[in-house]
Amino acid sequence: MPLKHKPTHECGVFAVFGHPDAALLTYYGLFALQHRGQESAGIVSAKGSDSTFQQHKGMGLVSQVFKMDDLDELKGTRAIGHVRYSTTGSSTAKNAQPFVVDTNRGQLAVAHNGNLVNAAQLRVELEAKGSIFQTTVDSEIVLHLLAQPRGDGGALAALRRIEGAFSIVLMSEREIIGFRDPHGFRPLCLGKKDGAYVLASESCAFDLIQAQFVRDIEPGEVVIIDNGGIRSEFPFRETRSAFCIFEYVYFARPDSNIAGVNVSDVRVRMGRELARLHPAEADLVVPVPDSGIFAALGFSEELGIPYYPAFVRNHYIGRTFIQPSQSIRDFNVRVKLNLITEIVKDKRVVVVDDSIVRGTTARSRVVTLREAGAKEVHMRISCPPHRFACYYGIDFPNPDKLLANQCTMEEIRKYLGADSIGYLDLEGMIRATKRPGNDFCTACFSGDYPVGFDAEFDKLIMEKRARRVRLLDNEEPRLI
Numbered sequence: 289m290p291l292k293h294k295p296t297h298e299c300g301v302f303a304v305f306g307h308p309d310a311a312l313l314t315y316y317g318l319f320a321l322q323h324r325g326q327e328s329a330g331i332v333s334a335k336g337s338d339s340t341f342q343q344h345k346g347m348g349l350v351s352q353v354f355k356m357d358d359l360d361e362l363k364g365t366r367a368i369g370h371v372r373y374s375t376t377g378s379s380t381a382k383n384a385q386p387f388v389v390d391t392n393r394g395q396l397a398v399a400h401n402g403n404l405v406n407a408a409q410l411r412v413e414l415e416a417k418g419s420i421f422q423t424t425v426d427s428e429i430v431l432h433l434l435a436q437p438r439g440d441g442g443a444l445a446a447l448r449r450i451e452g453a454f455s456i457v458l459m460s461e462r463e464i465i466g467f468r469d470p471h472g473f474r475p476l477c478l479g480k481k482d483g484a485y486v487l488a489s490e491s492c493a494f495d496l497i498q499a500q501f502v503r504d505i506e507p508g509e510v511v512i513i514d515n516g517g518i519r520s521e522f523p524f525r526e527t528r529s530a531f532c533i534f535e536y537v538y539f540a541r542p543d544s545n546i547a548g549v550n551v552s553d554v555r556v557r558m559g560r561e562l563a564r565l566h567p568a569e570a571d572l573v574v575p576v577p578d579s580g581i582f583a584a585l586g587f588s589e590e591l592g593i594p595y596y597p598a599f600v601r602n603h604y605i606g607r608t609f610i611q612p613s614q615s616i617r618d619f620n621v622r623v624k625l626n627l628i629t630e631i632v633k634d635k636r637v638v639v640v641d642d643s644i645v646r647g648t649t650a651r652s653r654v655v656t657l658r659e660a661g662a663k664e665v666h667m668r669i670s671c672p673p674h675r676f677a678c679y680y681g682i683d684f685p686n687p688d689k690l691l692a693n694q695c696t697m698e699e700i701r702k703y704l705g706a707d708s709i710g711y712l713d714l715e716g717m718i719r720a721t722k723r724p725g726n727d728f729c730t731a732c733f734s735g736d737y738p739v740g741f742d743a744e745f746d747k748l749i750m751e752k753r754a755r756r757v758r759l760l761d762n763e764e765p766r767l768i
């Protein structure tokens with residue numbers, strides 16, 4: 289049952305206003321946000337209001353894309369940066385963010401975390417009016433909307449046209465602007481460093497640069513930072529909050545705080561909830577590193593079963609999902625995690641991971657444990673089964689690719705080769721956050737989608753839709 293995709297981390301954004309080392313701070317910030325995207329990285333900086341924006345972008349990790357010389361070229365006191373995992377538009381250098389354009393309102397740069405559900409529709413509309421797109425990424429829409437002739441409400445009204453998930457940082461010739469969609473799908477927070485303002489996807493980025501965390505940007509809030517200081521606008525229609533609960537389960541770094549709640553604490557509580565819901569009689573609790581670590585700790589504490597980190601992670605290889613083919617991915621799971629066999633031999637083992645998507649990791653872990661002589665293997669997962677697609681910034685849009693969508697619980701157990709299997713339920717997962725349930729998007733577990741989406745969505749929708757419109761118009765792809 290080889291399934292092709294699994295959820296991936298998503299993008300990270302960072303911005304600085306009013307610091308002499310803006311680009312360097314952004315570089316460090318992106319380093320701390322590297323877990324959110326490893327395909328490409330970029331920084332755009334600006335000196336004063338009349339200077340040309342400078343940019344450096346490339347494919348790969350932050351450490352691969354930037355050399356000291358590149359950072360020296362990125363002068364100025366303002367900067368925005370991005371690490372990408374693509375959700376709309378292919379993973380190519382052309383699609384690396386931030387995007388920079390020259391408009392009749394001056395230079396603009398944008399970096400986006402999330403996914404715009406009406407991007408293809410807006411692009412067709414904008415192209416019909418003459419917009420020329422440089423990339424096939426949904427995020428570019430924002431720049432075109434801002435460059436359009438403005439009616440009532442100016443730039444803020446233009447932003448009201450985008451729908452879906454967006455935590456965005458923008459740089460104009462005078463400002464740094466940060467905003468979150470009205471549902472607040474993705475995180476974005478504000479900090480201060482030496483009197484300068486900084487914005488980051490996650491608070492762990494502030495720790496690295498020793499910035500003080502000020503607060504989270506509210507869902508639907510636009511913060512505008514310029515020489516006059518900082519102010520907020522709330523241009524979007526008020527709606528229910530739908531923060532991505534999977535950020536707490538898997539995406540966010542455990543040392544980040546989101547909405548005042550520490551991510552590692554939530555994961556420990558998820559492990560405790562899981563232990564109460566699906567206890568097991570066992571000798572050891574073993575985490576699947578990295579994301580299973582804190583949940584395994586909670587599981588172990590709740591049942592008083594010793595915690596042993598028997599899987600040793602090799603930190604020097606890329607993430608498993610980067611590899612395109614199933615056979616290479618299986619190999620990568622083995623390269624990434626090696627088992628200390630002596631710990632598990634003749635033992636009844638509970639293995640805790642945060643999630644199962646295709647099942648590659650879990651299956652391979654069970655096989656390894658059995659080969660090492662484990663007497664029993666009980667698989668425990670600290671979130672509910674993934675049965676539905678995500679349209680809000682996670683790259684697993686096709687439910688056919690999700691193991692739990694294709695199999696019953698017993699089939700999953702058999703496929704993994706485990707003695708028992710237990711997933712956390714929706715209620716336990718929400719309780720562990722200590723936040724109200726209606727704060728969250730849980731669509732990939734529950735099928736309850738807070739925002740409508742394009743039924744034809746796939747990663748290449750922008751290219752496909754534009755091509756189809758040309759065909760419908762009987763336009764041949766020739767110029768004259």
Ligand SMILES: O=P(O)(O)OC[C@H]1O[C@H](OP(=O)(O)OP(=O)(O)O)[C@H](O)[C@@H]1O
Binds near residue numbers: 293579607642647
């Ligand atoms: O069912 P699968 O398709 O194998 O996907 C699920 C696995 O992927 C994630 O880990 P990842 O490899 O991203 O590493 P991490 O835990 O270190 O983040 C997740 O934590 C699971 O272990």
Ligand SMILES: NC(=O)CC[C@H](N)C(=O)O
Binds near residue numbers: 298299375
């Ligand atoms: N993962 C993300 O947040 C991706 C942002 C944007 N949709 C892109 O594909 O570049």
Ligand code: SF4
Binds near residue numbers: 535677679731733
């Ligand atoms: S569908 Fe799942 S992964 Fe996507 S935003 Fe909602 S909770 Fe997060």
